[in-house]
Amino acid sequence: MATAGQLELRPSYPIRTERLLLRPLTAGDTSALLAYRSRPEVCRYVPFEPMDRAGIAERLATYWAATAITDEKQGITLGVELAQTGELVGDVLLYWVSREHLGGEIGYVFHPDHAGHGYATEAARAMLRLGFEELGLHRITARVDERNGASAAVVRRLGMRQEARLVENEMFKGEWSTELDFAMLATEWPAHR
Ligand SMILES: CC(C)(COP(=O)(O)OP(=O)(O)OC[C@H]1O[C@@H](n2cnc3c(N)ncnc32)[C@H](O)[C@@H]1OP(=O)(O)O)[C@@H](O)C(=O)NCCC(=O)NCCS
Structure with a gap:
Protein backbone atom coordinates (compact mmCIF):
# COMPACT_ATOMS: atom_id res chain seq x y z
CA MET A 1 0.00 0.00 0.00
CA ALA A 2 1.41 3.41 -0.92
CA THR A 3 1.86 5.97 1.79
CA ALA A 4 1.47 9.70 1.16
CA GLY A 5 4.43 11.05 -0.76
CA GLN A 6 5.69 7.64 -1.87
CA LEU A 7 3.64 7.34 -5.02
CA GLU A 8 5.27 4.76 -7.12
CA LEU A 9 4.31 1.34 -8.33
CA ARG A 10 6.80 -1.52 -8.41
CA PRO A 11 4.74 -4.70 -8.49
CA SER A 12 6.15 -8.14 -7.83
CA TYR A 13 5.57 -10.25 -10.92
CA PRO A 14 3.68 -12.26 -11.81
CA ILE A 15 0.54 -10.72 -10.38
CA ARG A 16 -1.87 -13.56 -9.71
CA THR A 17 -5.62 -13.46 -9.97
CA GLU A 18 -8.07 -16.33 -9.75
CA ARG A 19 -7.35 -17.62 -13.28
CA LEU A 20 -4.64 -15.34 -14.66
CA LEU A 21 -1.03 -14.24 -14.36
CA LEU A 22 -0.14 -10.65 -15.26
CA ARG A 23 3.49 -9.89 -16.07
CA PRO A 24 5.63 -7.66 -18.30
CA LEU A 25 5.65 -8.41 -22.01
CA THR A 26 8.81 -9.77 -23.63
CA ALA A 27 10.12 -10.44 -27.14
CA GLY A 28 8.93 -14.02 -26.68
CA ASP A 29 5.34 -12.70 -26.77
CA THR A 30 5.69 -11.20 -30.26
CA SER A 31 3.72 -13.87 -32.15
CA ALA A 32 1.01 -14.05 -29.50
CA LEU A 33 0.62 -10.24 -29.53
CA LEU A 34 0.56 -10.22 -33.31
CA ALA A 35 -2.22 -12.81 -33.29
CA TYR A 36 -4.70 -10.25 -31.91
CA ARG A 37 -3.11 -6.81 -32.25
CA SER A 38 -2.83 -7.24 -36.03
CA ARG A 39 -6.60 -7.70 -36.42
CA PRO A 40 -8.67 -4.78 -37.73
CA GLU A 41 -11.70 -5.77 -35.62
CA VAL A 42 -9.59 -5.72 -32.44
CA CYS A 43 -8.21 -2.26 -33.31
CA ARG A 44 -11.49 -0.66 -34.35
CA TYR A 45 -12.05 1.39 -31.19
CA VAL A 46 -8.51 1.70 -29.85
CA PRO A 47 -6.05 4.46 -30.64
CA PHE A 48 -3.71 2.38 -32.78
CA GLU A 49 -3.86 0.73 -36.18
CA PRO A 50 -3.44 -3.01 -36.74
CA MET A 51 0.16 -3.80 -35.86
CA ASP A 52 2.84 -5.70 -37.71
CA ARG A 53 5.86 -7.49 -36.25
CA ALA A 54 8.03 -4.35 -36.50
CA GLY A 55 5.41 -2.24 -34.71
CA ILE A 56 5.21 -4.78 -31.91
CA ALA A 57 9.00 -4.91 -31.62
CA GLU A 58 9.10 -1.12 -31.39
CA ARG A 59 6.54 -1.06 -28.59
CA LEU A 60 8.29 -3.88 -26.74
CA ALA A 61 11.47 -1.79 -26.81
CA THR A 62 9.74 1.39 -25.62
CA TYR A 63 6.32 1.74 -23.92
CA TRP A 64 5.93 -1.91 -23.05
CA ALA A 65 9.41 -2.19 -21.52
CA ALA A 66 8.25 -0.37 -18.38
CA THR A 67 7.80 -2.63 -15.35
CA ALA A 68 7.24 0.14 -12.79
CA ILE A 69 5.55 3.54 -12.59
CA THR A 70 7.55 6.24 -10.86
CA ASP A 71 5.91 9.43 -12.13
CA GLU A 72 2.86 10.79 -13.92
CA LYS A 73 2.62 10.27 -17.69
CA GLN A 74 3.95 6.73 -17.26
CA GLY A 75 2.11 3.46 -17.64
CA ILE A 76 2.62 -0.26 -17.42
CA THR A 77 1.25 -2.64 -20.01
CA LEU A 78 1.14 -6.21 -18.73
CA GLY A 79 0.62 -9.41 -20.62
CA VAL A 80 -2.27 -11.56 -19.40
CA GLU A 81 -1.58 -15.30 -19.31
CA LEU A 82 -3.95 -18.11 -18.50
CA ALA A 83 -2.49 -19.53 -15.30
CA GLN A 84 -3.34 -23.09 -16.34
CA THR A 85 -1.72 -23.07 -19.78
CA GLY A 86 0.63 -20.07 -19.92
CA GLU A 87 -1.12 -18.84 -23.07
CA LEU A 88 -1.04 -15.06 -23.62
CA VAL A 89 -4.66 -13.98 -24.15
CA GLY A 90 -4.44 -10.20 -23.91
CA ASP A 91 -2.83 -7.20 -22.29
CA VAL A 92 -3.88 -4.54 -19.82
CA LEU A 93 -2.70 -1.00 -19.16
CA LEU A 94 -2.55 1.20 -16.09
CA TYR A 95 -1.54 4.78 -16.88
CA TRP A 96 -0.78 7.49 -14.33
CA VAL A 97 -2.41 10.59 -15.78
CA SER A 98 -1.82 13.20 -13.06
CA ARG A 99 0.31 13.46 -9.93
CA GLU A 100 -1.53 16.57 -8.72
CA HIS A 101 -4.97 15.01 -9.08
CA LEU A 102 -3.89 11.42 -8.33
CA GLY A 103 -5.68 10.29 -11.46
CA GLY A 104 -5.12 7.20 -13.57
CA GLU A 105 -6.66 5.38 -16.51
CA ILE A 106 -7.01 1.73 -17.48
CA GLY A 107 -7.15 0.02 -20.87
CA TYR A 108 -7.27 -3.55 -22.18
CA VAL A 109 -6.99 -5.49 -25.45
CA PHE A 110 -7.79 -9.20 -25.70
CA HIS A 111 -7.68 -11.94 -28.32
CA PRO A 112 -11.22 -12.52 -29.65
CA ASP A 113 -10.73 -16.29 -29.36
CA HIS A 114 -10.64 -15.78 -25.59
CA ALA A 115 -13.65 -13.51 -25.30
CA GLY A 116 -16.60 -14.40 -23.16
CA THR A 121 -12.75 -8.00 -16.42
CA GLU A 122 -10.55 -10.06 -14.11
CA ALA A 123 -7.31 -8.54 -15.44
CA ALA A 124 -8.66 -4.98 -15.43
CA ARG A 125 -9.80 -5.46 -11.83
CA ALA A 126 -6.20 -6.36 -10.96
CA MET A 127 -5.07 -3.08 -12.54
CA LEU A 128 -7.60 -1.14 -10.47
CA ARG A 129 -6.17 -2.84 -7.39
CA LEU A 130 -2.63 -1.83 -8.36
CA GLY A 131 -3.73 1.73 -9.04
CA PHE A 132 -5.67 2.20 -5.81
CA GLU A 133 -3.86 -0.03 -3.33
CA GLU A 134 -0.25 0.09 -4.51
CA LEU A 135 0.16 3.38 -6.40
CA GLY A 136 -2.26 5.25 -4.18
CA LEU A 137 -4.45 6.85 -6.83
CA HIS A 138 -7.58 8.76 -5.89
CA ARG A 139 -9.53 8.20 -9.10
CA ILE A 140 -9.25 5.85 -12.09
CA THR A 141 -11.06 6.41 -15.37
CA ALA A 142 -11.83 4.50 -18.56
CA ARG A 143 -12.85 6.06 -21.86
CA VAL A 144 -14.94 3.92 -24.19
CA ASP A 145 -16.37 4.48 -27.65
CA GLU A 146 -20.13 4.10 -27.30
CA ARG A 147 -20.20 1.61 -30.17
CA ASN A 148 -17.81 -0.64 -28.23
CA GLY A 149 -20.47 -2.36 -26.17
CA ALA A 150 -18.18 -5.18 -25.01
CA SER A 151 -15.78 -2.67 -23.49
CA ALA A 152 -18.51 -0.65 -21.79
CA ALA A 153 -19.76 -3.94 -20.32
CA VAL A 154 -16.29 -4.63 -18.87
CA VAL A 155 -16.11 -1.33 -16.99
CA ARG A 156 -19.71 -1.65 -15.81
CA ARG A 157 -18.91 -5.13 -14.47
CA LEU A 158 -15.95 -3.62 -12.64
CA GLY A 159 -18.34 -1.25 -10.91
CA MET A 160 -17.10 1.91 -12.62
CA ARG A 161 -19.66 4.70 -12.83
CA GLN A 162 -20.59 6.30 -16.14
CA GLU A 163 -20.10 10.03 -15.66
CA ALA A 164 -20.29 11.45 -19.16
CA ARG A 165 -21.45 10.85 -22.69
CA LEU A 166 -19.57 13.15 -25.06
CA VAL A 167 -21.61 13.17 -28.23
CA GLU A 168 -19.50 12.92 -31.40
CA ASN A 169 -16.59 14.59 -29.61
CA GLU A 170 -13.87 13.03 -31.75
CA MET A 171 -13.32 12.25 -35.40
CA PHE A 172 -11.95 8.77 -34.82
CA LYS A 173 -10.64 6.66 -37.69
CA GLY A 174 -12.78 8.55 -40.16
CA GLU A 175 -16.04 8.49 -38.17
CA TRP A 176 -17.54 10.56 -35.37
CA SER A 177 -17.08 8.82 -32.06
CA THR A 178 -19.30 9.34 -29.03
CA GLU A 179 -17.20 8.82 -25.90
CA LEU A 180 -18.47 7.31 -22.66
CA ASP A 181 -16.42 8.28 -19.61
CA PHE A 182 -16.36 5.95 -16.61
CA ALA A 183 -14.68 6.42 -13.24
CA MET A 184 -14.15 4.91 -9.83
CA LEU A 185 -12.83 6.59 -6.68
CA ALA A 186 -10.50 4.98 -4.15
CA THR A 187 -13.30 5.23 -1.59
CA GLU A 188 -15.55 3.17 -3.88
CA TRP A 189 -12.96 0.50 -4.60
CA PRO A 190 -13.38 -1.67 -1.47
CA ALA A 191 -16.97 -2.42 -2.46
CA HIS A 192 -15.82 -3.76 -5.84
CA ARG A 193 -12.48 -5.40 -5.18
C1 LIG B 1 -13.17 -5.07 -24.77
C2 LIG B 1 -12.87 -6.55 -24.68
C3 LIG B 1 -11.62 -6.79 -23.85
C4 LIG B 1 -14.07 -7.24 -24.03
O1 LIG B 1 -13.91 -8.65 -24.07
P1 LIG B 1 -14.97 -9.61 -23.39
O2 LIG B 1 -14.58 -11.00 -23.68
O3 LIG B 1 -16.34 -9.16 -23.75
O4 LIG B 1 -14.78 -9.28 -21.84
P2 LIG B 1 -14.47 -10.29 -20.66
O5 LIG B 1 -13.21 -11.05 -20.93
O6 LIG B 1 -14.52 -9.53 -19.40
O7 LIG B 1 -15.67 -11.35 -20.75
C5 LIG B 1 -16.98 -10.94 -20.47
C6 LIG B 1 -17.94 -12.01 -20.93
O8 LIG B 1 -17.59 -13.23 -20.30
C7 LIG B 1 -18.71 -13.69 -19.51
N1 LIG B 1 -18.13 -14.35 -18.34
C8 LIG B 1 -17.95 -15.69 -18.24
N2 LIG B 1 -17.34 -15.98 -17.09
C9 LIG B 1 -17.11 -14.81 -16.45
C10 LIG B 1 -16.50 -14.47 -15.22
N3 LIG B 1 -15.98 -15.40 -14.43
N4 LIG B 1 -16.42 -13.16 -14.89
C11 LIG B 1 -16.93 -12.20 -15.68
N5 LIG B 1 -17.52 -12.47 -16.88
C12 LIG B 1 -17.61 -13.77 -17.26
C13 LIG B 1 -19.52 -12.45 -19.24
O9 LIG B 1 -20.86 -12.76 -18.94
C14 LIG B 1 -19.38 -11.74 -20.56
O10 LIG B 1 -20.17 -12.40 -21.51
P3 LIG B 1 -21.11 -11.60 -22.56
O11 LIG B 1 -20.15 -10.90 -23.49
O12 LIG B 1 -21.88 -12.68 -23.22
O13 LIG B 1 -21.90 -10.65 -21.75
C15 LIG B 1 -12.64 -7.16 -26.09
O14 LIG B 1 -13.81 -7.01 -26.84
C16 LIG B 1 -11.47 -6.51 -26.83
O15 LIG B 1 -10.30 -6.80 -26.58
N6 LIG B 1 -11.80 -5.62 -27.80
C17 LIG B 1 -10.80 -4.98 -28.62
C18 LIG B 1 -9.98 -3.96 -27.88
C19 LIG B 1 -10.83 -2.91 -27.22
O16 LIG B 1 -11.78 -2.41 -27.79
N7 LIG B 1 -10.43 -2.54 -26.00
C20 LIG B 1 -11.15 -1.57 -25.18
C21 LIG B 1 -10.87 -0.17 -25.59
S1 LIG B 1 -11.78 0.99 -24.58
Whole structure:
Protein backbone atom coordinates (compact mmCIF):
# COMPACT_ATOMS: atom_id res chain seq x y z
CA MET A 1 0.00 0.00 0.00
CA ALA A 2 1.41 3.41 -0.92
CA THR A 3 1.86 5.97 1.79
CA ALA A 4 1.47 9.70 1.16
CA GLY A 5 4.43 11.05 -0.76
CA GLN A 6 5.69 7.64 -1.87
CA LEU A 7 3.64 7.34 -5.02
CA GLU A 8 5.27 4.76 -7.12
CA LEU A 9 4.31 1.34 -8.33
CA ARG A 10 6.80 -1.52 -8.41
CA PRO A 11 4.74 -4.70 -8.49
CA SER A 12 6.15 -8.14 -7.83
CA TYR A 13 5.57 -10.25 -10.92
CA PRO A 14 3.68 -12.26 -11.81
CA ILE A 15 0.54 -10.72 -10.38
CA ARG A 16 -1.87 -13.56 -9.71
CA THR A 17 -5.62 -13.46 -9.97
CA GLU A 18 -8.07 -16.33 -9.75
CA ARG A 19 -7.35 -17.62 -13.28
CA LEU A 20 -4.64 -15.34 -14.66
CA LEU A 21 -1.03 -14.24 -14.36
CA LEU A 22 -0.14 -10.65 -15.26
CA ARG A 23 3.49 -9.89 -16.07
CA PRO A 24 5.63 -7.66 -18.30
CA LEU A 25 5.65 -8.41 -22.01
CA THR A 26 8.81 -9.77 -23.63
CA ALA A 27 10.12 -10.44 -27.14
CA GLY A 28 8.93 -14.02 -26.68
CA ASP A 29 5.34 -12.70 -26.77
CA THR A 30 5.69 -11.20 -30.26
CA SER A 31 3.72 -13.87 -32.15
CA ALA A 32 1.01 -14.05 -29.50
CA LEU A 33 0.62 -10.24 -29.53
CA LEU A 34 0.56 -10.22 -33.31
CA ALA A 35 -2.22 -12.81 -33.29
CA TYR A 36 -4.70 -10.25 -31.91
CA ARG A 37 -3.11 -6.81 -32.25
CA SER A 38 -2.83 -7.24 -36.03
CA ARG A 39 -6.60 -7.70 -36.42
CA PRO A 40 -8.67 -4.78 -37.73
CA GLU A 41 -11.70 -5.77 -35.62
CA VAL A 42 -9.59 -5.72 -32.44
CA CYS A 43 -8.21 -2.26 -33.31
CA ARG A 44 -11.49 -0.66 -34.35
CA TYR A 45 -12.05 1.39 -31.19
CA VAL A 46 -8.51 1.70 -29.85
CA PRO A 47 -6.05 4.46 -30.64
CA PHE A 48 -3.71 2.38 -32.78
CA GLU A 49 -3.86 0.73 -36.18
CA PRO A 50 -3.44 -3.01 -36.74
CA MET A 51 0.16 -3.80 -35.86
CA ASP A 52 2.84 -5.70 -37.71
CA ARG A 53 5.86 -7.49 -36.25
CA ALA A 54 8.03 -4.35 -36.50
CA GLY A 55 5.41 -2.24 -34.71
CA ILE A 56 5.21 -4.78 -31.91
CA ALA A 57 9.00 -4.91 -31.62
CA GLU A 58 9.10 -1.12 -31.39
CA ARG A 59 6.54 -1.06 -28.59
CA LEU A 60 8.29 -3.88 -26.74
CA ALA A 61 11.47 -1.79 -26.81
CA THR A 62 9.74 1.39 -25.62
CA TYR A 63 6.32 1.74 -23.92
CA TRP A 64 5.93 -1.91 -23.05
CA ALA A 65 9.41 -2.19 -21.52
CA ALA A 66 8.25 -0.37 -18.38
CA THR A 67 7.80 -2.63 -15.35
CA ALA A 68 7.24 0.14 -12.79
CA ILE A 69 5.55 3.54 -12.59
CA THR A 70 7.55 6.24 -10.86
CA ASP A 71 5.91 9.43 -12.13
CA GLU A 72 2.86 10.79 -13.92
CA LYS A 73 2.62 10.27 -17.69
CA GLN A 74 3.95 6.73 -17.26
CA GLY A 75 2.11 3.46 -17.64
CA ILE A 76 2.62 -0.26 -17.42
CA THR A 77 1.25 -2.64 -20.01
CA LEU A 78 1.14 -6.21 -18.73
CA GLY A 79 0.62 -9.41 -20.62
CA VAL A 80 -2.27 -11.56 -19.40
CA GLU A 81 -1.58 -15.30 -19.31
CA LEU A 82 -3.95 -18.11 -18.50
CA ALA A 83 -2.49 -19.53 -15.30
CA GLN A 84 -3.34 -23.09 -16.34
CA THR A 85 -1.72 -23.07 -19.78
CA GLY A 86 0.63 -20.07 -19.92
CA GLU A 87 -1.12 -18.84 -23.07
CA LEU A 88 -1.04 -15.06 -23.62
CA VAL A 89 -4.66 -13.98 -24.15
CA GLY A 90 -4.44 -10.20 -23.91
CA ASP A 91 -2.83 -7.20 -22.29
CA VAL A 92 -3.88 -4.54 -19.82
CA LEU A 93 -2.70 -1.00 -19.16
CA LEU A 94 -2.55 1.20 -16.09
CA TYR A 95 -1.54 4.78 -16.88
CA TRP A 96 -0.78 7.49 -14.33
CA VAL A 97 -2.41 10.59 -15.78
CA SER A 98 -1.82 13.20 -13.06
CA ARG A 99 0.31 13.46 -9.93
CA GLU A 100 -1.53 16.57 -8.72
CA HIS A 101 -4.97 15.01 -9.08
CA LEU A 102 -3.89 11.42 -8.33
CA GLY A 103 -5.68 10.29 -11.46
CA GLY A 104 -5.12 7.20 -13.57
CA GLU A 105 -6.66 5.38 -16.51
CA ILE A 106 -7.01 1.73 -17.48
CA GLY A 107 -7.15 0.02 -20.87
CA TYR A 108 -7.27 -3.55 -22.18
CA VAL A 109 -6.99 -5.49 -25.45
CA PHE A 110 -7.79 -9.20 -25.70
CA HIS A 111 -7.68 -11.94 -28.32
CA PRO A 112 -11.22 -12.52 -29.65
CA ASP A 113 -10.73 -16.29 -29.36
CA HIS A 114 -10.64 -15.78 -25.59
CA ALA A 115 -13.65 -13.51 -25.30
CA GLY A 116 -16.60 -14.40 -23.16
CA HIS A 117 -14.79 -15.82 -20.13
CA GLY A 118 -14.43 -12.66 -18.06
CA TYR A 119 -10.65 -12.57 -18.47
CA ALA A 120 -10.61 -8.87 -19.44
CA THR A 121 -12.75 -8.00 -16.42
CA GLU A 122 -10.55 -10.06 -14.11
CA ALA A 123 -7.31 -8.54 -15.44
CA ALA A 124 -8.66 -4.98 -15.43
CA ARG A 125 -9.80 -5.46 -11.83
CA ALA A 126 -6.20 -6.36 -10.96
CA MET A 127 -5.07 -3.08 -12.54
CA LEU A 128 -7.60 -1.14 -10.47
CA ARG A 129 -6.17 -2.84 -7.39
CA LEU A 130 -2.63 -1.83 -8.36
CA GLY A 131 -3.73 1.73 -9.04
CA PHE A 132 -5.67 2.20 -5.81
CA GLU A 133 -3.86 -0.03 -3.33
CA GLU A 134 -0.25 0.09 -4.51
CA LEU A 135 0.16 3.38 -6.40
CA GLY A 136 -2.26 5.25 -4.18
CA LEU A 137 -4.45 6.85 -6.83
CA HIS A 138 -7.58 8.76 -5.89
CA ARG A 139 -9.53 8.20 -9.10
CA ILE A 140 -9.25 5.85 -12.09
CA THR A 141 -11.06 6.41 -15.37
CA ALA A 142 -11.83 4.50 -18.56
CA ARG A 143 -12.85 6.06 -21.86
CA VAL A 144 -14.94 3.92 -24.19
CA ASP A 145 -16.37 4.48 -27.65
CA GLU A 146 -20.13 4.10 -27.30
CA ARG A 147 -20.20 1.61 -30.17
CA ASN A 148 -17.81 -0.64 -28.23
CA GLY A 149 -20.47 -2.36 -26.17
CA ALA A 150 -18.18 -5.18 -25.01
CA SER A 151 -15.78 -2.67 -23.49
CA ALA A 152 -18.51 -0.65 -21.79
CA ALA A 153 -19.76 -3.94 -20.32
CA VAL A 154 -16.29 -4.63 -18.87
CA VAL A 155 -16.11 -1.33 -16.99
CA ARG A 156 -19.71 -1.65 -15.81
CA ARG A 157 -18.91 -5.13 -14.47
CA LEU A 158 -15.95 -3.62 -12.64
CA GLY A 159 -18.34 -1.25 -10.91
CA MET A 160 -17.10 1.91 -12.62
CA ARG A 161 -19.66 4.70 -12.83
CA GLN A 162 -20.59 6.30 -16.14
CA GLU A 163 -20.10 10.03 -15.66
CA ALA A 164 -20.29 11.45 -19.16
CA ARG A 165 -21.45 10.85 -22.69
CA LEU A 166 -19.57 13.15 -25.06
CA VAL A 167 -21.61 13.17 -28.23
CA GLU A 168 -19.50 12.92 -31.40
CA ASN A 169 -16.59 14.59 -29.61
CA GLU A 170 -13.87 13.03 -31.75
CA MET A 171 -13.32 12.25 -35.40
CA PHE A 172 -11.95 8.77 -34.82
CA LYS A 173 -10.64 6.66 -37.69
CA GLY A 174 -12.78 8.55 -40.16
CA GLU A 175 -16.04 8.49 -38.17
CA TRP A 176 -17.54 10.56 -35.37
CA SER A 177 -17.08 8.82 -32.06
CA THR A 178 -19.30 9.34 -29.03
CA GLU A 179 -17.20 8.82 -25.90
CA LEU A 180 -18.47 7.31 -22.66
CA ASP A 181 -16.42 8.28 -19.61
CA PHE A 182 -16.36 5.95 -16.61
CA ALA A 183 -14.68 6.42 -13.24
CA MET A 184 -14.15 4.91 -9.83
CA LEU A 185 -12.83 6.59 -6.68
CA ALA A 186 -10.50 4.98 -4.15
CA THR A 187 -13.30 5.23 -1.59
CA GLU A 188 -15.55 3.17 -3.88
CA TRP A 189 -12.96 0.50 -4.60
CA PRO A 190 -13.38 -1.67 -1.47
CA ALA A 191 -16.97 -2.42 -2.46
CA HIS A 192 -15.82 -3.76 -5.84
CA ARG A 193 -12.48 -5.40 -5.18
C1 LIG B 1 -13.17 -5.07 -24.77
C2 LIG B 1 -12.87 -6.55 -24.68
C3 LIG B 1 -11.62 -6.79 -23.85
C4 LIG B 1 -14.07 -7.24 -24.03
O1 LIG B 1 -13.91 -8.65 -24.07
P1 LIG B 1 -14.97 -9.61 -23.39
O2 LIG B 1 -14.58 -11.00 -23.68
O3 LIG B 1 -16.34 -9.16 -23.75
O4 LIG B 1 -14.78 -9.28 -21.84
P2 LIG B 1 -14.47 -10.29 -20.66
O5 LIG B 1 -13.21 -11.05 -20.93
O6 LIG B 1 -14.52 -9.53 -19.40
O7 LIG B 1 -15.67 -11.35 -20.75
C5 LIG B 1 -16.98 -10.94 -20.47
C6 LIG B 1 -17.94 -12.01 -20.93
O8 LIG B 1 -17.59 -13.23 -20.30
C7 LIG B 1 -18.71 -13.69 -19.51
N1 LIG B 1 -18.13 -14.35 -18.34
C8 LIG B 1 -17.95 -15.69 -18.24
N2 LIG B 1 -17.34 -15.98 -17.09
C9 LIG B 1 -17.11 -14.81 -16.45
C10 LIG B 1 -16.50 -14.47 -15.22
N3 LIG B 1 -15.98 -15.40 -14.43
N4 LIG B 1 -16.42 -13.16 -14.89
C11 LIG B 1 -16.93 -12.20 -15.68
N5 LIG B 1 -17.52 -12.47 -16.88
C12 LIG B 1 -17.61 -13.77 -17.26
C13 LIG B 1 -19.52 -12.45 -19.24
O9 LIG B 1 -20.86 -12.76 -18.94
C14 LIG B 1 -19.38 -11.74 -20.56
O10 LIG B 1 -20.17 -12.40 -21.51
P3 LIG B 1 -21.11 -11.60 -22.56
O11 LIG B 1 -20.15 -10.90 -23.49
O12 LIG B 1 -21.88 -12.68 -23.22
O13 LIG B 1 -21.90 -10.65 -21.75
C15 LIG B 1 -12.64 -7.16 -26.09
O14 LIG B 1 -13.81 -7.01 -26.84
C16 LIG B 1 -11.47 -6.51 -26.83
O15 LIG B 1 -10.30 -6.80 -26.58
N6 LIG B 1 -11.80 -5.62 -27.80
C17 LIG B 1 -10.80 -4.98 -28.62
C18 LIG B 1 -9.98 -3.96 -27.88
C19 LIG B 1 -10.83 -2.91 -27.22
O16 LIG B 1 -11.78 -2.41 -27.79
N7 LIG B 1 -10.43 -2.54 -26.00
C20 LIG B 1 -11.15 -1.57 -25.18
C21 LIG B 1 -10.87 -0.17 -25.59
S1 LIG B 1 -11.78 0.99 -24.58
